[in-house]
Amino acid sequence: MRGREDEWTDLMRSANAGDNAAYHRLLKGVTPVLRAGARRGLARAGQPVDQSEDIVQDILLAVHLKRHTWDPNAPFAPWLFAIARNKLIDALRRRGRRVFVNIDDFSETLADAPAEETLPASEVTAHLNGLPQRQRDVLQSIAVDSASIKETAAKLSMTEGAVRVALHRGLTGLASKLRKE
Amino acid sequence: MDTNDLIRTLAADNETHERSVGHLLLAALVLAVPVSTLMFLAGLGVRPDVMTAMRNPLFDLKFIVTMALAAIAIVVSLHLSRPEASLGRWAWLLAVPFGLLGIGMVGEMTMMPHRAPMPVRIIGSNSRLCLVAIPLLSLPLLAAALFALRRGAPSRPAVAGAFAGLLSAGLAATLYAAHCTDDSPMFVATWYSLAAVIVAAIGAFAGSRVLKF
Numbered sequence: 543m544r545g546r547e548d549e550w551t552d553l554m555r556s557a558n559a560g561d562n563a564a565y566h567r568l569l570k571g572v573t574p575v576l577r578a579g580a581r582r583g584l585a586r587a588g589q590p591v592d593q594s595e596d597i598v599q600d601i602l603l604a605v606h607l608k609r610h611t612w613d614p615n616a617p618f619a620p621w622l623f624a625i626a627r628n629k630l631i632d633a634l635r636r637r638g639r640r641v642f643v644n645i646d647d648f649s650e651t652l653a654d655a656p657a658e659e660t661l662p663a664s665e666v667t668a669h670l671n672g673l674p675q676r677q678r679d680v681l682q683s684i685a686v687d688s689a690s691i692k693e694t695a696a697k698l699s700m701t702e703g704a705v706r707v708a709l710h711r712g713l714t715g716l717a718s719k720l721r722k723e
Numbered sequence: 724m725d726t727n728d729l730i731r732t733l734a735a736d737n738e739t740h741e742r743s744v745g746h747l748l749l750a751a752l753v754l755a756v757p758v759s760t761l762m763f764l765a766g767l768g769v770r771p772d773v774m775t776a777m778r779n780p781l782f783d784l785k786f787i788v789t790m791a792l793a794a795i796a797i798v799v800s801l802h803l804s805r806p807e808a809s810l811g812r813w814a815w816l817l818a819v820p821f822g823l824l825g826i827g828m829v830g831e832m833t834m835m836p837h838r839a840p841m842p843v844r845i846i847g848s849n850s851r852l853c854l855v856a857i858p859l860l861s862l863p864l865l866a867a868a869l870f871a872l873r874r875g876a877p878s879r880p881a882v883a884g885a886f887a888g889l890l891s892a893g894l895a896a897t898l899y900a901a902h903c904t905d906d907s908p909m910f911v912a913t914w915y916s917l918a919a920v921i922v923a924a925i926g927a928f929a930g931s932r933v934l935k936f
Binding site: 611 | 725729732733807
């Protein structure tokens with residue numbers, strides 16, 4: 543367990559240094575833990591656990607957009623679980639539940655390595671359509687059609703820089719739409 | 724978009740980094756301080772006897788206290804912009820400006836035997852202006868601070884907002900102190916504090932709305 547948390551911290555440091563593959567591996571690695579924690583929280587609140595994937599995606603977006611608030615000298619897991627807890631509480635509140643989220647909903651799931659499994663999620667996809675055209679095109683190309691930034695730039699006849707900007711703005715837009723829900 | 728797609732997309736965006744909240748807060752305040760200063764110069768101005776006043780340690784103490792409040796509130800609000808942070812013992816830092824005022828009160832009592840009686844010193848002659856001017860001068864600073872702190876991820880947005888209020892009140896009070904002719908630490912402890920609490924309340928209310936991430 544200790545080993546996994548240390549690995550996350552190292553991956554996040556590499557990610558900050560510009561290693562995209564490390565970042566991808568980190569997000570892949572934390573997702574099953576986040577999913578198990580979200581399910582645990584939903585179950586505790588008497589909610590159907592099949593909504594967990596929307597919460598997981600909301601957490602991942604927040605992790606991504608707020609990662610500059612992580613102190614590279616501190617371990618990554620407590621920061622991650624604090625973001626996750628906030629998002630779980632928000633999600634439960636939006637569903638009209640006033641529930642106390644157990645501090646350990648996320649960290650406890652570290653112990654029993656949960657299985658990898660992706661459920662359908664609808665919220666992020668639904669908000670995709672509310673984005674400005676250009677951002678939607680870029681996200682569609684990268685997220686749904688699995689194109690690279692370079693391919694997307696060629697396809698939409700944009701510069702790679704413009705694709706990057708639209709991508710980042712699109713992700714920021716999605717996060718704020720999720721928040722306003 | 725399934726979660727694997729989202730993860731791939733986030734990884735593609737890894738190269739776009741946000742600036743740190745601290746840098747942004749600094750930049751926002753550098754822009755907002757001149758606005759409040761202009762408001763101060765246009766509406767109030769420095770008190771006419773400022774040259775004499777500067778020889779009075781109690782006049783100087785006002786600036787030390789208000790700047791200490793601003794500095795502490797900046798540090799605490801940056802701390803609170805991290806999601807895993809809690810207020811905890813950091814709240815005790817607020818004792819520093821009050822401790823400085825306490826030292827000033829003892830000094831006033833022992834060094835100035837001919838001081839005015841306590842109620843006169845507390846009530847002073849500017850209490851109402853103080854309660855209006857400090858909150859007004861702090862508004863541009865508060866707006867700037869909240870704008871910067873939106874980049875953060877506070878788990879308790881209202882508390883972070885309250886500290887944004889305190890930091891802007893501290894800076895605004897530093898300006899106002901140059902106008903105010905009441906130098907007694909008793910006056911400062913009463914009215915400046917009350918003004919700071921008002922701004923902190925505004926900050927908490929605004930923060931609970933705009934600082935949620």
